[in-house]
Amino acid sequence: MPLVSRHLLGPGPTNPYPEATAGLAAPLLGHLDPGFLRVMDETCAMLREVWQTDNARTLPLSATGSAGMEAAFVNTVGEGDVVVVAVNGLFGERMCEVARRCGAEVVRVEHEWGQPVDVERVAAAHPAPTVVAIVHAETSTGVRSDVAALGRLKGEALLLVDAVTSIGGIELRADEWGVDIGYAGTQKCLGVPPGLAPFTISDRAFARRVETPRSWYLDLGLLGGYVGGTTGGARTYHHTAPTAMVASLHGGLRRILAEGLDAVWARHERAGRRLQEGLQELGLELFAAEGHRLPELTTVRVPDGVDAAAVRGELLTRYGIEIGAGAGRYADTVWRIGLMGPNADDDSVALVLAALRDVLRR
Amino acid sequence: MPLVSRHLLGPGPTNPYPEATAGLAAPLLGHLDPGFLRVMDETCAMLREVWQTDNARTLPLSATGSAGMEAAFVNTVGEGDVVVVAVNGLFGERMCEVARRCGAEVVRVEHEWGQPVDVERVAAAHPAPTVVAIVHAETSTGVRSDVAALGRLKGEALLLVDAVTSIGGIELRADEWGVDIGYAGTQKCLGVPPGLAPFTISDRAFARRVETPRSWYLDLGLLGGYVGGTTGGARTYHHTAPTAMVASLHGGLRRILAEGLDAVWARHERAGRRLQEGLQELGLELFAAEGHRLPELTTVRVPDGVDAAAVRGELLTRYGIEIGAGAGRYADTVWRIGLMGPNADDDSVALVLAALRDVLRR
Numbered sequence: 214m215p216l217v218s219r220h221l222l223g224p225g226p227t228n229p230y231p232e233a234t235a236g237l238a239a240p241l242l243g244h245l246d247p248g249f250l251r252v253m254d255e256t257c258a259m260l261r262e263v264w265q266t267d268n269a270r271t272l273p274l275s276a277t278g279s280a281g282m283e284a285a286f287v288n289t290v291g292e293g294d295v296v297v298v299a300v301n302g303l304f305g306e307r308m309c310e311v312a313r314r315c316g317a318e319v320v321r322v323e324h325e326w327g328q329p330v331d332v333e334r335v336a337a338a339h340p341a342p343t344v345v346a347i348v349h350a351e352t353s354t355g356v357r358s359d360v361a362a363l364g365r366l367k368g369e370a371l372l373l374v375d376a377v378t379s380i381g382g383i384e385l386r387a388d389e390w391g392v393d394i395g396y397a398g399t400q401k402c403l404g405v406p407p408g409l410a411p412f413t414i415s416d417r418a419f420a421r422r423v424e425t426p427r428s429w430y431l432d433l434g435l436l437g438g439y440v441g442g443t444t445g446g447a448r449t450y451h452h453t454a455p456t457a458m459v460a461s462l463h464g465g466l467r468r469i470l471a472e473g474l475d476a477v478w479a480r481h482e483r484a485g486r487r488l489q490e491g492l493q494e495l496g497l498e499l500f501a502a503e504g505h506r507l508p509e510l511t512t513v514r515v516p517d518g519v520d521a522a523a524v525r526g527e528l529l530t531r532y533g534i535e536i537g538a539g540a541g542r543y544a545d546t547v548w549r550i551g552l553m554g555p556n557a558d559d560d561s562v563a564l565v566l567a568a569l570r571d572v573l574r575r
Numbered sequence: 576m577p578l579v580s581r582h583l584l585g586p587g588p589t590n591p592y593p594e595a596t597a598g599l600a601a602p603l604l605g606h607l608d609p610g611f612l613r614v615m616d617e618t619c620a621m622l623r624e625v626w627q628t629d630n631a632r633t634l635p636l637s638a639t640g641s642a643g644m645e646a647a648f649v650n651t652v653g654e655g656d657v658v659v660v661a662v663n664g665l666f667g668e669r670m671c672e673v674a675r676r677c678g679a680e681v682v683r684v685e686h687e688w689g690q691p692v693d694v695e696r697v698a699a700a701h702p703a704p705t706v707v708a709i710v711h712a713e714t715s716t717g718v719r720s721d722v723a724a725l726g727r728l729k730g731e732a733l734l735l736v737d738a739v740t741s742i743g744g745i746e747l748r749a750d751e752w753g754v755d756i757g758y759a760g761t762q763k764c765l766g767v768p769p770g771l772a773p774f775t776i777s778d779r780a781f782a783r784r785v786e787t788p789r790s791w792y793l794d795l796g797l798l799g800g801y802v803g804g805t806t807g808g809a810r811t812y813h814h815t816a817p818t819a820m821v822a823s824l825h826g827g828l829r830r831i832l833a834e835g836l837d838a839v840w841a842r843h844e845r846a847g848r849r850l851q852e853g854l855q856e857l858g859l860e861l862f863a864a865e866g867h868r869l870p871e872l873t874t875v876r877v878p879d880g881v882d883a884a885a886v887r888g889e890l891l892t893r894y895g896i897e898i899g900a901g902a903g904r905y906a907d908t909v910w911r912i913g914l915m916g917p918n919a920d921d922d923s924v925a926l927v928l929a930a931l932r933d934v935l936r937r
Contacts, residue, residue: 217610218602226818229603237819238600240580241591241768243897248579275770276638276792279814283792311791400815406603408637408770408817427789429673430638430645450902452641453762455770456588457599458820535605540812 219529220556222565223537224352224510225378226400226407227553229465233405236464237457244454250441252463253454257440259466263380263403263474264395264413266387270433272440273462274410275455278377278398281410282311284431285373285394286344288414291423292316294343297370299330299363303353303540304375308346315427317343326543327512329505330358336366344394345370350379352401353540355501355512355549357383364391371418377401380411381469382481382509382553393418399458402481402509404554405465408458465554477557482508484557488550491566495575500539500547509557511550512539516573521545524572532568581891582918584927585899586714586872587740588762588769589915591827595767598826599819606816612803614825615816619802621828625742625765625836626757626775628749632795634802635761635824636772637817640739643758643772644673646793647735648706650776651756653785654678656705659732661692661725665715665902666737670708677789679705688905689874691867692720698728706756707732712741714763715902717863717874717911719745726753733780739763742773743831744843744871744915755780761820764843764871766916767827770820827916839919844870846919850912853928857937862901862909871919873912874901878935883907886934894930 221228242249261271274281286308290296296317298308301324309319320342322335330347345367349360357379364372371393379385382402387395393415400407414422414433426432430452438449469477485508489499492513500512515521521538525548528534539547552561569575583590604611623633636643648670652658658679660670663686671681682704684697692709707729711722719741726734733755741747744764749757755777762769776784776795788794792814800811831839847870851861854875862874877883883900884907890896901909914923931937 217604219604219608221603221605223605223607225815226603226605234600234603238596241583241588241596242579242581243583243585243588244769245585246581246891246897276642277814277817280638280792283790307791314787314789314791398815406817406819407606407815408820425676427676428645429669429676430642452639453587453760453769455639455768455820457768457823458770458817461819529608535608 218533220532220534220561220564222551222556222561223535224549224551225398225553227404227551227556229406229461230404230468230555232464232468233461236460237406239460242456244456249456250448252460253440256459256463256466259470260411262470263466264387265385265389266413268413268415270419270437271413272436273459274412274431275452276410277407278396278410280431281396281398281412282308282375283428284410284412284433285396286311286315287426287428287431288422288433289344289371289373289394289418290315290317293318295320295339296344296346297322297335297338297342299335299347299358300324301328301330301354301356301358302326302348302351304348304351308375327354327356327500328502329356332359332363332366335363342370344373346373348375349385350383350507350510352378352510355507355510356505357507360392361390367391371421378507378510381477383507384478387413399462399465402553403465403469405462408455409462481552481557484552484559484562485509485511487562488552488566491562495566495570495573509551509553513548513550515546515548519573521548527572528568534565534568536565580895582894582896582923582926584913584918584923585897586911586913587760587915589766589913589918591768592766592830592917594826594830595823598822599768601822604818606818611818612810614822615802618821618825618828621832622773622775624832625828626749627747627751628775630775630777632781632799633775634798635821636774636793637814638772639769640758640760640772642793643760643774644670644737645790646772646774646795647756647758648673648677649788649790649793650784650795651706651733651735651780652677652679655680657682657701657703658706658708659684659697659700659704661697661709661720662686663690663692663716663718663720664688664710664713666710666713670737689716689718689862690864691718694721694725694728697725704732706735708735710737711747712745712869712872714740714872717869717872718867719869722754723752729753733783740869740872743839745869746840749775761824761827764915765824765827765831767824770817771824843914843919846914846921846924847871847873849924850914850927853924857928857932857935871913871915875910875912877908877910881935883910889934890930896927896930898927
């Protein structure tokens with residue numbers, strides 16, 4: 214592994230909190246060690262806090278955030294079920310594909326990229342869907358959508374939420390907002406390396422789940438016994454927990470909750486607004502619709518005549534700064550700048566603005 | 576994370592090689608960083624060496640070994656396909672369940688636990704199966720089966736092999752033995768924490784794959800672009816690679832290949848034989864059939880009148896040694912002792928024998 218150090222200011226992964234790195238490097242424990250089981254229990258409890266939920270079934274799935282998306286659909290959507298998906302970026306698009314592979318009849322509700330989800334249109338798209346799905350923070354566009362409002366309109370449907378880029382960064386209240394199924398990733402605002410998918414499912418959704426989902430690995434019926442949270446502490450062997458990654462998540466979550474969730478959200482908010490002001494002062498134009506911009510992930514239009522990839526390359530080689538290209542058809546016309554986890558701070562803002570000013574000669 | 580140090584001498588995870596821990600703790604790179612892409616390419620190349628394969632599609636899947644099993648079936652088995660599974664322990668059993676969820680017609684070929692697979696019976700079980708599946712090293716029983724012999728008898732079927740506990744520990748020659756699809760785990764003889772599934776698939780099997788598998792996350796058609804190995808280096812975004820875990824695997828593989836694969840296999844062989852002799856000298860009886868015992872994982876019958884769990888507890892609290900309980904119905908009557916990766920050495924053998932002698936008062 215090249216021992217090069219980067220400022221990870223793209224759409225994720227971000228640099229980990231030091232406590233998350235310490236968890237990785239701590240002496241490895243077996244997945245059935247009493248010490249590890251305590252770490253797992255504490256991790257699930259802390260995940261409930263960052264999700265703001267009481268769901269017993271809240272756990273870190275043993276794969277990346279994209280597997281969280283798969284787990285969400287594969288456990289709740291069967292052959293012929295209707296799934297309404299709000300599509301306002303790459304990850305809404307992906308939800309359609311994953312739902313289709315579960316045999317769903319997918320009702321897409323299309324939006325322009327860069328715009329938030331129109332929740333009334335989504336709620337009206339079908340009279341009785343099994344699931345309504347929305348991305349809270351679209352990583353492809355830097356836009357926040359109003360999950361709480363969709364929760365008020367969902368009716369009998371289950372509300373399925375992608376919180377990959379929102380968890381630990383902006384306000385997220387799973388229970389209060391009526392979220393039935395939520396998945397996230399570790400490598401964004403939680404400040405932990407990629408590799409786990411924090412997941413939560415309500416009792417209501419669990420009771421309506423697919424009995425034998427197509428995936429054995431992601432079968433929540435089996436995973437309840439694995440974490441022990443719903444069996445009075447008894448554990449059944451399902452798969453070998455990725456103990457180093459769970460210890461890392463444990464470290465990151467402890468750090469976040471020690472600072473306080475409100476304080477962490479405020480820190481992300483402050484850093485993001487400063488960056489967005491600074492970029493506009495440099496004469497750059499933001500991509501996401503005003504009033505719906507994520508603080509933790511800012512999208513910027515590449516100025517006419519500027520080679521987007523060359524600028525990213527120069528930031529990387531001269532400053533060790535990674536920022537992201539745009540997603541999909543915006544690959545060459547948008548940049549994505551993330552301020553997540555430990556990087557949601559003044560010095561990351563100052564650094565990336567100074568470097569951009571220099572590289573763009575502004 | 577409790578900073579307690581364990582001798583992990585159970586069925587896995589094992590203690591990692593120091594190089595694997597260093598990989599985890601190295602500064603995190605983004606999943607698209609040129610430095611990380613090099614690490615990924617080198618990791619895939621080193622995986623080809625430990626699999627002994629030229630398969631272009633050889634990569635670390637971003638989940639644990641059990642997801643490797645799911646990927647193997649979900650990409651090659653469709654509705655109504657016939658899958659013959661050799662069942663001689665827990666993991667053969669699990670293969671049946673995973674294959675069923677893919678819609679397969681499963682033909683089980685049952686064996687007594689502790690015995691190797693009877694490959695002629697397996698080959699004769701169905702005239703024209705799509706897939707024939709076998710566990711190379713049964714983690715539940717400590718038994719090795721003859722994959723090469725099944726490879727000679729497989730006919731037109733694809734040969735699917737679980738190498739979770741064999742890879743990096745005992746002779747494994749995917750290409751020479753006719754393995755079409757293989758999956759493994761990192762936390763056994765590779766000496767890396769759990770969290771990735773080293774995977775390989777032949778061109779022949781890939782050509783016969785399921786076009787749109789039920790799993791998006793484990794779709795090998797999409798994952799080819801992710802690692803770039805089959806696209807001339809071009810990458811397409813699929814999911815965020817678990818960069819810390821890949822760096823860790825990179826460290827472990829470098830260590831193994833620096834020592835030499837033959838030397839590593841010989842070291843596991845030597846340690847395992849010494850342990851098995853020592854246990855018999857203590858008057859203990861081995862569980863796995865003679866002549867088919869894995870060196871890296873030894874199964875021992877619990878002597879009459881001995882409380883199996885109490886002994887494991889005393890080894891853990893007094894010596895910091897973790898050994899495993901038996902699997903399934905052997906939970907209270909068998910112990911499993913692993914000597915994997917860095918623990919395949921004289922001092923681990925001496926330590927566990929001395930501790931057992933003491934705790935058992937022999």
